[in-house]
Amino acid sequence: MTDTKQGPLKGLKVIEFAGLGPAPHAAMLLADQGADVVSVQRPGVGVVGLTGKPQAVKRGRTIVEADLKNPDDIATILDLIERADVIVEGFRPGVMERLGLGPDTVLERNPRIVYARMTGWGQDGPFAQRAGHDMNYIAITGILHAIGRQGERPVPPMNLVGDFAGGSMFLVFGVLSALYERNTSGKGQVIDVAMVDGASLIGQMQWDFRGQGIWSDERGVNTLDGGAPFYDTYETSDGKYMSVGAIEPQFFAELLDKLGLQQEDLPYQLDQARWPELRAAIAAALKTRARDEWAEVFFDSDACVAPILTYEEAPNHPHMAARQNLREVGGAMGPMPAPRFSRTPAGTPQAPTADVTDPNTIWRD
Secondary structure (H helix, E strand, O other): OOOOOOOOOOOOEEEEEOOOOHHHHHHHHHHHOOOEEEEEEOOOOOOEOOOOOEOHHHOOEEEEEOOOOOHHHHHHHHHHHOOOOEEEEOOOOOHHHHHOOOHHHHHHHOOOOEEEEEEOOOOOOOOOOOOOOHHHHHHOOOHHHHOOOOOOOOOOOOOHHHHHHHHHHHHHHHHHHHHHHHHHHOOOEEEEEEHHHHHHHHOHHHHHHHHOOOOOOOOOOOOOOOOOOOEEEEEOOOOOEEEEEOOOHHHHHHHHHHHOOOHHHOOOOOOHHHHHHHHHHHHHHHOOOOHHHHHHHOOOOOOOEEEOOOOOOHHHOHHHHHHOOEEEEOOEEEEOOOOOOOOOOOOOOOOOOOOEOOHHHOOOO
16 A cells, blocks of 8 residues: 555554444544544445535545455454554444454454544443433533523534534544553553543533532523623624624723723623623624624734634635635535644545455555
């Protein structure tokens, strides 16, 4: 195989057992940074999504097809595992064991392998065998209850908090931690990555605030959940929106100055009893101009104000465009690798391809 990879993870050999959600996203992140990721999937699956278009999350992979109910294919995959550094799988607990690819079998064949297991509920506990999705996982952590407007029902934050913030990001963190430890011990290990665990940890600040007595279980009344008028979204004259996050006093003062409001005419910033009055003043001011006009006003400002853009608009924002944060890969717009490294930068992601590679030819050179 021709090695065209670049990035800080160049040389890392990863086997991904193809699935949905955070496991393939984690594999994409590893591939983005130079890891050689082999995706094992059922024959005939390809790389297309529900619409028939290639799934960008599968970028940068080598595709291997295998029937994991066929003993010959299992034997071939076990041979490939002997040459790998990392396994990523996202099945329910016990599935890989029943296939003959569980951690005990794999670590016996390759004691140095890092075996990362991605689930919503974790490998044990009363919900371990239950189906679920992002919203269900964060529902029992307290996080979903906290998201929404005062007096209204909780709002699902798409599938960002459980699947990706609490899932794939913690899988990557776990893999890199285990690889670091392997430098000392020479041994691999199993990583139980549960979205309920990761999402809970993402919410550490709110738990800290609760411990200090400055965060209420009532949603929409706290400083960072839209309850504070200086940390919220506001409609502009053209029906679009601005984000306002002027928490610190000096930033709040600059916000008022840019809006043409006089601080002495308004309630004290932290006087929660008068927040409705302060909110009304900010809302009225922002409603006097269009979103893009306000974006220009605040462009060079420290008031912590930014326009709320659609997916269609985001790539053309001057800052996003300058950093080339969003670019086309294979005809589809999407995010580029992050974070960015000074000495071993990641390469440009390659569009997913349905080309299938013979596993017997992988990592032989």
